[in-house]
Amino acid sequence: MAELVEIIGITHNPYLPGMIAGPDPEPGICQAEADYARMRQKMADARPDVLVVIASDHLNQWFMDNMPPFLIGKAPRTHGPAPQEVRTFRLTPYEADVDIEVAKGLLRESSRFGVDFAFSDEFFIDHAFTVPLGFVRPEMDIPIVPIFTNVMAPPIPPADRFYQVGQAIRRMIEVLPSGRRIGILSSGHLAVEVGGPKSSSYSADVEFDERMMKLIAAGDAETVVKEATWERMLQAGNVTPGFSNYVLLMGLAHGRAPDAVGLHFPKKTAAVPYMAWDLTQGDAR
Amino acid sequence: MTRYQVDKVLRQVINDDTALEAFQRDAAAFLEGRDLSDEERKGLIDIDYPALYKLGAHPFILSGFTMRVWPADRRGLQAEYQERIAPHGYPDFET
Numbered sequence: 390m391a392e393l394v395e396i397i398g399i400t401h402n403p404y405l406p407g408m409i410a411g412p413d414p415e416p417g418i419c420q421a422e423a424d425y426a427r428m429r430q431k432m433a434d435a436r437p438d439v440l441v442v443i444a445s446d447h448l449n450q451w452f453m454d455n456m457p458p459f460l461i462g463k464a465p466r467t468h469g470p471a472p473q474e475v476r477t478f479r480l481t482p483y484e485a486d487v488d489i490e491v492a493k494g495l496l497r498e499s500s501r502f503g504v505d506f507a508f509s510d511e512f513f514i515d516h517a518f519t520v521p522l523g524f525v526r527p528e529m530d531i532p533i534v535p536i537f538t539n540v541m542a543p544p545i546p547p548a549d550r551f552y553q554v555g556q557a558i559r560r561m562i563e564v565l566p567s568g569r570r571i572g573i574l575s576s577g578h579l580a581v582e583v584g585g586p587k588s589s590s591y592s593a594d595v596e597f598d599e600r601m602m603k604l605i606a607a608g609d610a611e612t613v614v615k616e617a618t619w620e621r622m623l624q625a626g627n628v629t630p631g632f633s634n635y636v637l638l639m640g641l642a643h644g645r646a647p648d649a650v651g652l653h654f655p656k657k658t659a660a661v662p663y664m665a666w667d668l669t670q671g672d673a674r
Numbered sequence: 675m676t677r678y679q680v681d682k683v684l685r686q687v688i689n690d691d692t693a694l695e696a697f698q699r700d701a702a703a704f705l706e707g708r709d710l711s712d713e714e715r716k717g718l719i720d721i722d723y724p725a726l727y728k729l730g731a732h733p734f735i736l737s738g739f740t741m742r743v744w745p746a747d748r749r750g751l752q753a754e755y756q757e758r759i760a761p762h763g764y765p766d767f768e769t
Binding site (some may be wrong): 413447448449452453454471472473477541542543544583584585587588625656667 | 675678681682686689716727732733734735736737738742759760763764765767768769
């Protein structure tokens with residue numbers, strides 16, 4: 390049986406790696422670097438054999454001509470980010486093998502647990518995947534299984550559906566026949582606006598960020614699901630629906646409060662959250 | 675006319691250097707044959723991002739498109755962009 394060993398949620402802010410690497414980063418950026426170094430160590434300590442990476446393509450490949458709500462990638466190898474993201478954000482490339490056996494296993498089990506995943510045998514991973522992977526596993530030495538979610542093209546699945554899909558993925562992992570140790574890495578974000586009236590250089594809605602992280606820290610999944618409506622997320626910032634991936638993580642974690650959680654507000658970019666659930670063998674938490 | 679057809683142009687120009695060059699060379703020719711309203715077509719040719727934003731172009735790719743094709747100095751464009759779309763609030767961008 391496969392074993393879920395760690396669940397981590399961070400951000401995929403494409404400016405963050407450059408800000409961390411830049412000259413004289415401000416204290417908020419230094420804190421983000423420290424937080425994400427801690428997440429990297431947590432995942433390393435969990436000793437995963439494969440990383441299931443849950444994130445959302447930014448209309449780079451999945452588009453409104455054929456938009457899957459939830460998709461599992463099963464090509465033998467993948468890479469990213471998208472060329473225009475390398476150009477715009479000067480991001481470091483990331484390459485990884487894909488664990489086909491786990492990917493196919495998840496697909497085969499998914500309908501039994503109420504989710505019909507789409508799949509693709511040809512894809513790349515954009516910055517939503519490569520930025521968190523760069524923070525948490527820069528070595529590029531562990532195979533991944535990418536799971537894409539649609540948070541960009543409305544109508545997106547509602548928060549309670551993301552929660553259900555998280556619960557389903559947990560059960561899918563638990564019935565996999567392989568003895569793999571599986572780590573979950575997901576990226577989402579809090580209140581962010583891109584191409585809208587609000588500035589993109591700070592949190593678009595501090596109240597939303599603080600409220601949601603407080604609820605996550607308390608393990609109050611019910612209230613998170615109730616409050617994370619499309620309308621409220623859009624009000625917080627036009628790309629805020631990326632928060633839905635954190636709701637999925639809460640479902641994966643059975644709604645339990647994270648073992649580590651934090652939120653910081655650097656001066657010149659969106660809020661930097663993190664959340665981690667440490668799971669051990671025999672722990673049904 | 676559909677928002678989808680506008681979004682399709684925006685994304686193509688962002689992702690494809692050949693499409694970008696064709697658009698910059700002759701936007702009208704690039705858009706010929708596409709199912710666009712006169713308003714959408716003019717908005718794209720003129721890079722009238724406030725008009726396209728108001729029509730419900732996807733804000734994420736509209737800003738990416740504008741930054742990519744803007745023919746003049748881009749310094750200050752982001753601030754100007756925010757200011758000029760602000761009066762339109764948050765139009766529905768569902769296709």
